[in-house]
Amino acid sequence: MNNNLSNLVLEIIKGETTPEGKIKKISQFLRNKIKYKITIIGDPQKTLELGFGSCLDKAILFDELAKTAGLKSRYRITLIDMKKALIDLSSVNSKFFPEFLSFFPHFLNEVFLNGVWQKFDCSGDSDTDRIFYKNGLTIGEPGNYEFKKEYIKKELGAFNEISDVLKNPDIYYFFTQLKSDKRKFYKIAKFINLSFFKERNEKIKGLEKMRPLNEIINDLDNLVYKYGGFPQEIEITKEEVRGVYGIVGARYPIFIYLTIFFVLSRIITSVPFSSFVYFYLGYGFLANALIHFLVKKNEHSPGIKVAINASVLLFLLEMFIFALMIYFTMPFFITIFGSVLWFAVLGYLTYSSGGARGWAAGGVAVASIYTFLFSFVFISLVLFWEYTGIGASHLNIYGFFYQKPYYAMSFLALSFLYFLIHDANNLFIWRELKYKSKTLEERxxxxxILKEQLDEKVKERTIELEKAKSELEESKTVLEIKVKARTRELEELTETLDEKVKERTAELQKRINELERFHKVTVGRELKMIELKKELKKIKEEEKIKGRSI
Incomplete structure (x- = not known):
């Protein structure tokens, strides 16, 4: 993520502290500032600069902004029945559509919030949402709407990165068919964009026009290669690149050995040979270096196909120059070895072996056929030169096969048979290796896939466990709060009870004291009454004695 996008994210989510608030601001920004338009850009910075993009472009930008804001984001893709949708939307003729554009991939995003993945569809804007909703294509709220079920052909599922998206066979089919039938795609996209523009309330200049077709295709190629390429294509390309590096590495020693051979031959022998041999060696070194440079430079870019095709042309041109070198050195080889055909067979056998390793862009089989045919044609040409004496007549030296058609044709037939067996064997070995390699790759x-499924299940289980843990912690917290509240109530009740016991005890003590005082007063009164009664009785008795009545 570059600094411009980082600064933009800080500006968008300014003042927001919650994940919900941040993603809402990002969603609003994409819907308000980036208008919907059918195209392919693939680069988030370029989408920002242009101010428009397709659902793919806006989904990529959304993912970048969300992850920069510290949120967990991923892609979700749905195949939309675009033919049916546009027939209902603008009554377009169904014959207008090629088959591959009938099912259009719709990209949206998901953000992990509060323990679950929540959908966010920011592909449209206020005008396109209104157009879709008015024509009955979608349901739901803007920014979180969904296509109705009758327009959904297939759910492709969730993908963590664009590199994962490219592995999906439906996506691979769509983009490869789009490239092969790009003019129809361009025509339909132009029609749809113009139809949308006519119904827009906000007619922003440029939304009705299409970008150049070659620019769109280049952006698609750059997007694909930026995220590792289509696995279905990249494996073939990797095989071709490995073949190029393997042959380039093997050819340098061959040119060095040939250079040493010709230098020593000129020093040791008195038999002259043409200096054209040095032209061939110089071309071989330069072509080898150029092939290595082109492939290395474009190994991880859309230009790799062009580089490999250029390498094939340089390689085939070298086979032709090698034939010319043989022509100019025929006197030397015939004088020293009795024939130049041995050198020709050895040289073209090397080329043929290289071809079986996968030089041509068409694959191992096509490469072998190319190099086999070129090798056999050039060997036949060398045989013709030697048999007729064309190449050696100027020195009055005649070849081993000169005026000997039986031996010459026998050698040619044997060469053909040897090349056929040799290349067939190479082809068989390489096919076996490729089959084993493919089987291993499939496994x-x-x-x-099993690991991803297991990881997904582990993630789901982890989310469930985290959710359960969260619920347990919440329950624990609630229980602790209730226990604390009940403890406080019991403590307060205990304190109140103590106070009431003290108050009751005081009251009882007071009553006891009163009772004691009453008891004392009552008992004293009774004693007094008894004393008074005794005293009265005594007085009565005294009076009775005195004879007086009271």
């Missing part, structure tokens, strides 16, 4: 992919 590896199966294991990767």
């Amino acid at each position: 590896t992919k199966e294991l990767e």
Whole structure:
């Protein structure tokens, strides 16, 4: 993520502290500032500069902004029945559509919020949302709308990165068919964009026009190669690149050995040979270096196909120059070895072996056929030169096969048979290796898929466990709060009870004291009454004695 996008994210989410607030601001920005238009850009910075983009472009930009804001984001893709949608939307003729454009991939995003993945579809803008909704294509709220079920052909699922998206066979089919039938795609996209523009309330200049077709295709290629390429194509390209590096590495020693051979031959022998041999060696070194440079420079870019095709042309041109070198050195080889055909067979056998390694862009089989045919044609040409004496007549030296058609044709037939067996064997070996390699890759992919599925299940289980843990922690917190509240109530009740016991005890003590005082007063009164009664009785008795009545 470059500084411009980082600064933009800080500006967009300014003042927001919650994930929900941040993603809402990002969603609003994309819907308000980036208008919808059918095209292919693939680069988030370029999408910002242009101010428009397709659902793919806006989904890539959304993912970049969300991840820069510290949020967990991924892609979700749905195949839309675009033919049906546009027939209902603008009554377009169904014959207008090629088959591959019938099912259009719709890109949206998902953000991990509050323990679950939530969908965010910011592909449209206020005008396109209104157009879709008015014509009954979508349901839901703007920014989180969905296509109705009758327009959905297939759910492709969730993808963490664009590199994962490119592995999907439906996406591979769509983009490869788009490139092969790019003019129809361009025509339909132009029609759709113009139809949308006519119904827009906000008619922004430029939304009705299409970018140049070659620019769109280049952006698609750059997008694909930026994220590792289509696995279905990249494996073929990797095989071709490995073949190029392998042959380039093997050819340098061959040119060095040939240079040493010809230098020593000129020093040791008195038999002259043409200096054209040095032209061939110089071309070989330069072509080898150029091939290595082109492939190395474009190995991870859309230009790799062009580089490999250029390498094939340089390689085939070298085979032709090698034939000319043989022509100019025929007197030397015939004098020393009795024939130049041995050198020709050895040289073209080397080329043929290289071809079986996959030089041509068409694959191993096509490469072998090319090099086999070129090798056999040039060997036949050398045989013709030697048999007729064309190449050696100026020195009055005649070849081993001169005026000997039986031996010459026998050698040619044997050469043909040897080349056929040699290349067939190479082809068989390489096919076996490719088959084993493909089988291994398939098993590896199966294991990767199983690993991804297992990881997904582990993630889901982890989310469930985290959710359960969160619920348990929440329950624990609630329980602790309730326990604390009940403890506080019991403590308060205990304190109140103590106070009431003290108050009751005081009251009882007071009553006891009162009772004691009453008891004392009552008992004293009774004693007094008894004393008074005794005293009265005594007085009565005294009076009775005195004879007086009271």
